[in-house]
Amino acid sequence: MHQQFLQQTIELAVNNVAEGGGPFAAILVKEQQIIAVGVNKVTANHDPTAHAEIQAIRIACQLLKNFELTEYTLYSSCEPCPMCLGAIYWARLAAVYFACGRGDAAQAGFDDTLIYDEIIKPPAQRIIEMRQIQLADAVSPFQAWNKLESKIRY
């Protein structure tokens, strides 16, 4: 069953290339039913976050009007990049299965491996300049959040 859904992501990814998109696709499934399909739309949508996995998650969340997908399984044509991996945790998916690995993506010119390497470095050692700057009231948003009784936790 896993192989069948993954096979579909491969076909969707090949088709997406023919349509001018990136070589990635993903499917969200619950109880063997597909709820959402995502293909890479970075260039078409002018959106660097429009990876297949994130597209599938956003589409499913819109359909369900929920910001969590705790009972859904993601099938992806390729191992999720760190951005998509983060999205998978925030969406609290049940499981993720993928066909290609990050090494295959790197060979095709996609920088997933670079980002995996960067993420574990302290901010100051990364290739993009990153720095924490002290502000007296930096935690005031969290203080406001903690005080608010009506908040919707996520």
Next chain:
Amino acid sequence: MHQQFLQQTIELAVNNVAEGGGPFAAILVKEQQIIAVGVNKVTANHDPTAHAEIQAIRIACQLLKNFELTEYTLYSSCEPCPMCLGAIYWARLAAVYFACGRGDAAQAGFDDTLIYDEIIKPPAQRIIEMRQIQLADAVSPFQAWNKLESKIRY
């Protein structure tokens, strides 16, 4: 100057809590001009990827009709989570400055630290079931991509 923009993100984040959103905000700046403001819209938009940084990146990319923001600096009320860090690399931002650290976010109940811990583990050891499944034609999307002369690289 960095402090001034960060101070704005703190005020935006406090306001966003009052409006029912999460305690985070971000601003994208080029040559001291703000091009986009993002606030956390996870619950309001039913979108687990609608973090402040990603909102700002998406808004700026829509305005510029570009999937890259190579000359832009991001100011964020908090250290970006791994998902947003990935988005920052894909958008190829010039620099990132932030006020709170990931520890402050964790104290307020946001799982950034958990995701940072998970991302460095091999997929099989993560708390969400993740597994690569071999398929005979798994790399066919990349083969199609490599062959396509008209592709828009990203």
